[in-house]
Amino acid sequence: MATTGVVGLLEGQRPGPVVMLRFDMDALPITEENQTDYVSQNPGVMHACGHDGHMAIGLGVATLMAQHRQKIVGTLKLVFQPAEEGGNGAEAMVREGVLKNPRPDVFLSTHIWNERPVGTIDVSPGAIMAACEKWTCTVRGKGGHGALPHQTVDPIVATAQLVTALQTVVSRNVSPLETAVVTVGKIHGGDAFNVIPAQVELAGTIRTYDPTTREMVLRRVREIVKGVATACGAEAELEIIPLTPAVINDTGVVEVVHAAAEALIGAENVASDVHTMGSEDAAFFMQEVSGCYFFLGSANAERGLNAPHHNPRFDFDEGALPLGVAVMMQVMAHYLHS
Numbered sequence: 001m002a003t004t005g006v007v008g009l010l011e012g013q014r015p016g017p018v019v020m021l022r023f024d025m026d027a028l029p030i031t032e033e034n035q036t037d038y039v040s041q042n043p044g045v046m047h048a049c050g051h052d053g054h055m056a057i058g059l060g061v062a063t064l065m066a067q068h069r070q071k072i073v074g075t076l077k078l079v080f081q082p083a084e085e086g087g088n089g090a091e092a093m094v095r096e097g098v099l100k101n102p103r104p105d106v107f108l109s110t111h112i113w114n115e116r117p118v119g120t121i122d123v124s125p126g127a128i129m130a131a132c133e134k135w136t137c138t139v140r141g142k143g144g145h146g147a148l149p150h151q152t153v154d155p156i157v158a159t160a161q162l163v164t165a166l167q168t169v170v171s172r173n174v175s176p177l178e179t180a181v182v183t184v185g186k187i188h189g190g191d192a193f194n195v196i197p198a199q200v201e202l203a204g205t206i207r208t209y210d211p212t213t214r215e216m217v218l219r220r221v222r223e224i225v226k227g228v229a230t231a232c233g234a235e236a237e238l239e240i241i242p243l244t245p246a247v248i249n250d251t252g253v254v255e256v257v258h259a260a261a262e263a264l265i266g267a268e269n270v271a272s273d274v275h276t277m278g279s280e281d282a283a284f285f286m287q288e289v290s291g292c293y294f295f296l297g298s299a300n301a302e303r304g305l306n307a308p309h310h311n312p313r314f315d316f317d318e319g320a321l322p323l324g325v326a327v328m329m330q331v332m333a334h335y336l337h338s
């Protein structure tokens with residue numbers, strides 16, 4: 001499924017709920033700088049986000065659940081997903097029917113998290129990761145001589161005003177108690193010092209949690225792009241491409257995961273405060289199935305295992321792996337055991 005995705009079904013002796021566990025598997029186009037005996041064997045490619053750890057947890061859970069198959073009431077659906085890092089592998093798997101035959105009742109996934117120490121877990125209800133849109137914009141003017149600006153419509157001046165005006169969406173339109181990001185990540189215009197170019201290309205991203213805020217931000221971005229371009233005598237073509245919805249945790253499933261984590265590592269090691277404007281394509285599963293996505297602390301500063309995700313020196317404390325398996329097993333005991 002989704003070319004390299006794998007789905008495993010473990011059916012219990014008796015019918016019951018269907019629980020879907022999702023583990024992402026992809027690496028990143030980064031050359032690893034760690035010097036360990038398990039360093040990446042493929043130049044230019046490394047597991048800089050910890051998805052190899054997710055696969056290890058998934059295989060651990062699969063092994064243990066298979067050993068206890070006769071005690072399972074219901075069905076376990078194990079989903080190993082490719083292309084999480086911007087490839088929307090989850091969307092492809094949904095399109096190819098991963099949420100059918102059988103349809104899951106509960107969804108669970110986790111991410112190894114080097115922002116938190118190993119031996120801790122963070123699980124929060126509600127929105128924890130943002131909806132993500134990519135946008136591209138072409139500002140078209142009229143090119144000409146750099147010394148004769150009056151004969152041109154300068155798209156660079158229009159773009160400068162546009163970038164500034166876009167900053168007002170978050171600062172002046174979004175409630176100070178809400179959360180949103182509007183980023184301009186790319187500007188390309190002009191090739192010579194004495195030429196006013198005909199057009200400028202921009203691209204960026206929009207991140208939001210709340211659907212109403214999202215609609216408002218998209219509307220304001222469209223209005224500002226059109227309005228600023230018009231005011232400058234230019235034209236602008238804007239395309240906003242939705243990439244992923246927000247990851248929204250179900251309160252009921254969060255309670256089960258929270259209790260499971262507390263039972264294993266004590267309340268003092270279970271927090272509910274990680275929220276990020278990053279995004280995660282698990283949202284494609286979670287907008288269909290109630291679920292929980294939790295963060296599994298994996299940093300160990302004393303051992304130097306605390307580089308940020310997507311860094312060439314990313315590595316994590318493997319103590320996170322058995323804890324990830326244990327939490328998932330504890331949650332499975334809740335849903336798939338009479």
Ligand SMILES: [Zn+2]
Nearest residue numbers: 049085309310
């Ligand atoms: Zn990543």
Ligand SMILES: [Zn+2]
Nearest residue numbers: 049050051111
């Ligand atoms: Zn990741």
